[in-house]
Amino acid sequence: MLRLIQLELQKLWLNKISKILIFVSFILPFTVLILSSIKINFFGFFTLELGELGIFNFPIIWHITTFFASYFKFFFAIVVVSMIGNEYSNKTLKQNLIDGLSKKEFILSKFYTIVFFSLCATVLIGVATFLIGLYYSSYTETSIIIREIDFLLAYFVKLVGFFSLCLFFGMLVKRSAFALGFLVILYIFEWIIFWGAFEVFGNADTAFKVKNFLPLESMYKLIDQPIQRIIMTKFPDKGDLAYDYAVHWYEIAIVLGWTALFVFLSYRLLKKRDL
């Protein structure tokens, strides 16, 4: 396993563009996180300190950082599709196989790398959130700190799931740009399914339940938007704002199911294909 990760890391690390993208996907969420945590003075007109809003309190901070950090996954998604696209356009995939890498090992080396980067991203966000939380949070009891730490798990699963989807699209169309295009098509397709379900069942709630099973939506649903929750904390008496934002086991199970399917399908595609 280590050998397969090493292989892939060498391929990525020596490539200037993917190196930059990996840096960006790690550094950018950090910078945003740190910038938002410091007091910003807008030319003396007013000072903005997001910490004052209470969003850096435990346990809600886990929810907020993982939600916003997950938007930066698109940078690494480009790396994932290009690491497949490049193997095809350089014909190095063929050469790798001739040199003695099996098709299974090839897919696994990509998948392990995805897991490895997702893990790194999760650990980094985890540590950063923990430190910022310690600094700003009004509550620092251990039980409160770790209460919603399952958002980190959701973040990890979300990244692995999304990158596996990219891996599959990369294998399917062999070209990086087209693979990213497929993501957009899938996004639209999921809304069409939603519309179809709405026509059939006649109400939006059931239609959303159907959509929750689809790849992109199921990944999005892992970490629900935290805005409503922030507002909720400001107006605790408004009962109609309440919603279910927790991470559920079945949401994780659906995404893991898609992940397994995408990795398996990538392997099947490669196995069937004549290079």
Added chain:
Amino acid sequence: MEPILTINNLTKKFGYLTAVKDLSFTINKGNVYGILGPNGSGKSTTLGIVLNVVNKTKGDFHWFDGNTTTHDALKQVGAIIERPNFYPYMTAEQNLKLVCKIKGVDQSKIEEKLGVVGLLDRKDHKFRTYSLGMKQRLAIASALLNDPEILILDEPTNGLDPQGIHQIRQIIKDIAAKGTTILLASHLLDEVEKVCSHVVVLRKGEKLYSGRVDEMTSSHGFFELKAEKHQDLLNILENHSNFGKVKIEDDLITAFLNEPMSAPDFNKLMFDKGILLSHLVMRKESLEEQFLQLTDDLETNQKIA
């Protein structure tokens, strides 16, 4: 003889097109084999199948004694297919390090093999800056990293300038001299003739011949003759049972042998008959002539059938 690769009734179809048809042959240790055939005769497809990048439709093949999986066997094989494929943004050395990791061999061989192909001074240059000849030589270095049992080369001199072709052929000869089994696919007869001891001839995915290069046709060669007594010579040739076809071009007579006969024996016979030859050359058909004969025969047979 120790078999390295055995192919049994291998067939590959791309849709309606049959690229390889019921192909069987065996490659034994220590020989230099050529796969010869015009473009599109199924050479690369056959190699692709045994190298695990093309899926076979029917038949089977196995490496070595049949007890190693293809995946493990490929680690003892060195192969270059068509164009050299490397990561353009890595240097030669980095590319070879990657190959070492894939094959699971130590990186200490890199310097040595780069030396073999004469690329040591360019090892820190990026692959994309290489000329085609250098790329091809790097590919050979890469294929040699694991000191392979067999080296497979698919059109290794395609697209190279004469100097590059010469360099590559010299490298191949040096490797063969060290006892490495070589399988060379080519449409260049001259190349196969210069390098190989055995040959498999393919045409439209079918095997026409497999065996030693010098036994490719049943021909025993031919004499090119000139003599003062032109007509007498012709009469003798036409009546002698050893000779078949006789061709005449101006005063040059070309007589094809049906039975083996040495030049001294023939010369003596002529002398006894009172004919003094002014020109006597015994030749075998070049591989090119044999190859054309082989493919032509088949075509005529097919037309008759």
